[in-house]
Amino acid sequence: MSVRILLLAAALAASPTVLGAATGWPMQPMTPDLEDQPSLQRGLGLYANYCLGCHALGFQRYERTADDLGIPHDVALNELVFTGQKIGELMTTAMDPESAKAWFGAPPPDLTMVARVRSPEWIYNYLKTFYIDESRPFGVNNKVFGNVGMPHALIGLQGAQREACPAGTADCRELVVEAGSGLLTQEQYDQAAYDLANFLHYVGEPMRLERQRLGIYVLIFLAVFGVFTYLLNREFWKDVH
Numbered sequence: 001m002s003v004r005i006l007l008l009a010a011a012l013a014a015s016p017t018v019l020g021a022a023t024g025w026p027m028q029p030m031t032p033d034l035e036d037q038p039s040l041q042r043g044l045g046l047y048a049n050y051c052l053g054c055h056a057l058g059f060q061r062y063e064r065t066a067d068d069l070g071i072p073h074d075v076a077l078n079e080l081v082f083t084g085q086k087i088g089e090l091m092t093t094a095m096d097p098e099s100a101k102a103w104f105g106a107p108p109p110d111l112t113m114v115a116r117v118r119s120p121e122w123i124y125n126y127l128k129t130f131y132i133d134e135s136r137p138f139g140v141n142n143k144v145f146g147n148v149g150m151p152h153a154l155i156g157l158q159g160a161q162r163e164a165c166p167a168g169t170a171d172c173r174e175l176v177v178e179a180g181s182g183l184l185t186q187e188q189y190d191q192a193a194y195d196l197a198n199f200l201h202y203v204g205e206p207m208r209l210e211r212q213r214l215g216i217y218v219l220i221f222l223a224v225f226g227v228f229t230y231l232l233n234r235e236f237w238k239d240v241h
């Protein structure tokens with residue numbers, strides 16, 4: 001018992017460092033919304049185009065995803081499956097893990113659970129805080145994941161973001177995108193980062209959507225059942241009075 005408590009305490013004490021939250025970056029809030037189906041659909045589209053080449057969703061099937069997000073199977077197959085896989089298959093990546101490790105130092109992790117380990121808010125801020133840093137192998141660094149081994153996959157959309165502090169400032173907290181260097185406006189890019197984080201939140205626990213749908217039926221059932229209970233109750237007590 002006490003060993004477990006100690007372990008838990010140790011894990012809690014270590015986790016902010018492990019999870020990169022200790023960088024002190026002022027996180028912008030992000031509240032996931034599973035009711036927002038268009039956002040989840042856009043998130044899936046961005047994911048398939050910009051992330052799935054490196055990061056598998058090894059516990060998630062295309063079919064389940066398409067059904068949950070209201071996307072017809074033929075559309076999903078045409079627009080989202082670039083690996084020649086079938087709709088019932090897992091969303092794996094074609095990248096060979098050995099080469100991936102050689103290219104990136106660390107192999108790109110499977111992201112099925114990442115929103116549960118890191119939080120959707122962390123992912124949102126992570127995607128917004130890549131900045132130019134020539135000293136890094138891919139020419140970019142990240143404010144919530146220092147010295148990250150991932151290139152900025154969305155740089156074409158966001159544009160080149162730079163630190164905007166006097167040279168030599170340690171822990172600069174100002175980032176500015178070079179005007180005209182990305183396809184999207186800042187607002188549109190924020191939305192894209194939101195949609196991706198929202199989608200990964202859904203992937204972390206797809207049952208959540210189903211549970212919400214089931215919840216409605218349970219409430220309807222309880223309401224109908226309540227009417228009968230009331231009538232029955234009245235019937236029973238009629239003779240007593």
Ligand code: HEC
Pocket residue numbers: 046047050051052053054055104106107108109111114118123126147148149150151153154196
């Ligand atoms: C070119 C390959 C590549 C692409 C494309 C890519 N990533 Fe990554 N990503 C990586 C690598 C490599 C790491 C591991 C970095 C490390 O550990 O330093 C990583 C790490 C991450 C992490 C942190 C995982 C963790 O908990 O440690 C997240 C979140 C992430 N990527 C999200 C994304 C998203 C979202 C996209 C699409 C917009 C994307 N990545 C596109 C290679 C890629």
